[in-house]
Amino acid sequence: xxTQFKKGALELCVLSQLAQGDKYGYELTERISDQMSIASGTxxxxxxxxxxxxxxxxxxxxxxxxxxxxxYRLTDKGKQYQADVKREWESFVEAVNxxxxx
Amino acid sequence: xxxxxERLDRFSQELQDExxxxxxxxxxxxxKQGKSEEEIVRELGNIEEMIQELSxxxxxxxxxxxxxxxxxxxxxxxxxxxxxxxxQNYTYDGRYEAIELEAAIxxxxxxxxxxxxxxxxxxxxxxxxxxxxxxxxYYEKNGVFHAGVKVREAERKVKFFGRILTMSGSFSWGxxxxxxxxxxxxxxxxxxxxxSSGDVRMDGISVGNLxxxxxxxxxxxxxxxxxxxxxxxxVETWNWKM
Numbered sequence: 001x002x003t004q005f006k007k008g009a010l011e012l013c014v015l016s017q018l019a020q021g022d023k024y025g026y027e028l029t030e031r032i033s034d035q036m037s038i039a040s041g042t043x044x045x046x047x048x049x050x051x052x053x054x055x056x057x058x059x060x061x062x063x064x065x066x067x068x069x070x071x072y073r074l075t076d077k078g079k080q081y082q083a084d085v086k087r088e089w090e091s092f093v094e095a096v097n098x099x100x101x102x
Numbered sequence: 103x104x105x106x107x108e109r110l111d112r113f114s115q116e117l118q119d120e121x122x123x124x125x126x127x128x129x130x131x132x133x134k135q136g137k138s139e140e141e142i143v144r145e146l147g148n149i150e151e152m153i154q155e156l157s158x159x160x161x162x163x164x165x166x167x168x169x170x171x172x173x174x175x176x177x178x179x180x181x182x183x184x185x186x187x188x189x190q191n192y193t194y195d196g197r198y199e200a201i202e203l204e205a206a207i208x209x210x211x212x213x214x215x216x217x218x219x220x221x222x223x224x225x226x227x228x229x230x231x232x233x234x235x236x237x238x239x240y241y242e243k244n245g246v247f248h249a250g251v252k253v254r255e256a257e258r259k260v261k262f263f264g265r266i267l268t269m270s271g272s273f274s275w276g277x278x279x280x281x282x283x284x285x286x287x288x289x290x291x292x293x294x295x296x297x298s299s300g301d302v303r304m305d306g307i308s309v310g311n312l313x314x315x316x317x318x319x320x321x322x323x324x325x326x327x328x329x330x331x332x333x334x335x336x337v338e339t340w341n342w343k344m
Contacts, residue, residue, distance in 0.1 A: 007155070025124055026131035029145075039147020044124040045155035048117070052159065066130040070123075080230070 010038065011046055012089055015074065015082040017057060024069040047072060055081050109149055113156065121156065188226050190238050194247070195219040200292035201284070204250030205300040208236070208280040209319075212295075212304040214288060221285035222249050228279050236280060251282060251300075 013032050018024060023031070025047065029040035050056045055078035060068040074082065106125060110118045125146070132142035146152075159307060198220065203210060208224075215221060224238035240249035280300075286293065286307045294313035302319045314321060 024127075024131075026128050029128070033145060039145075039151050040128070041125070041146040041149065041152035042155045044121055044128075046123075046153060047160050048120060048156075049159040067127055067135060069131075070127065 007046075008085075009089075010043070010087050011050070012082075014043065014046055014050065015055070015078065015085065018072055018074045019079060019082050022071045022073045024061070024071045026069075028072065043047070050078065106149055109153055109154075117156070121152075124141075188233065190224045192222045192240055192249075193219050197287075198242070198247040198290070199245040200247070200294070201286065201290060202237055202246055202248045203282065203284065203293075204248075205282045205294040205295065205297040206251045206253050206280050207298055208251040208300045209278055210297055210300055211278075211281060211283045211300045212293075212302070212307050213283070213285050214305075214307050215285035218287050219285075220247065220287055221283075222280075223283040224251070225278070225281045225283070238282075242264075249282070249284070251280070 009102050010032070013036075014028065017028055025044065027092055028047075032038060032043065033040050047056065051058060051072075054075055056072045057075055058070050058072055061071055063069050103122070103125065107118075109123065110121060113121075128146065129139070129142055131140075132145070137145075141279075195218070203221070222240060226233050226236055226238075228236065235253055237252050238249075239252060240247070242248070269276070286309065288308050289310070290308070291310040292313075293307075293309040293311070294315075296314070297316045297319040299318045302314065302316065302322065304321075304323045308326065
């Protein structure tokens, strides 16, 4: 698959998962890799990029066992961005569907 | 992990630390779920793929910091940029030797100043998501006043589906929703402007030397002591004495 395309789609998955609630890295990678086959490692650079661009913020939560978990939360800017990208995705998918059937 | 550390070597320390931390945490969580190390490594996937992704991040953040440095290097520079800004004003009552304007996609309106001061007003009434892509800047350097509009490309969108979305990334808006209005003091020795698609209107200003350049904007000059004229694209460069 076209890598740019895949990257964009993955980013939308990450944003949309976070739109439903804050998540820590591992939790997020599990959610996504449950549904599609991806190298979980690639999600960390995506998260980092989203953070650099102020679409997400992070905070630490102590865990009962093991190291503190880094949670990701969508910022207002990130919410807006998620909504925009989602809309674009939907109209794109609609167009593809139409073209496949008509 | 050792292999990962080596592969991360070319990135900034901060980025290295963060990714290593993410991976360590990922391992810890995976083990808590009863997964074997091999399993976790397999799930994390090819390090090269992750490094490739990371290179894109690093190049992008690197680019931003260079931009920032360039702006800071301007001597008495005042750089104003605000994503949510809809209106900004600046007034100056000293003398400048020249004014250089770069309006990009914004319309440019040049009028004579009534009080002898230089006034500049930036107005951005675009929709929120487009507004954030534009910022206004101004600074003074060696007696020359610079002001303009910067447009951040809708880079994220373009990237999203490769070329497909660049179409919907194009702007459309009403007349003067994005405007740079400049009140020019009389007898300004030199004024130059460039726009990409922004239209330019000039009404009754007097400058020693006027230079203009636009890719697809309309240019209208009125009441400047010479014959009024309107020019439509394609337009190249003017350079004339008024």
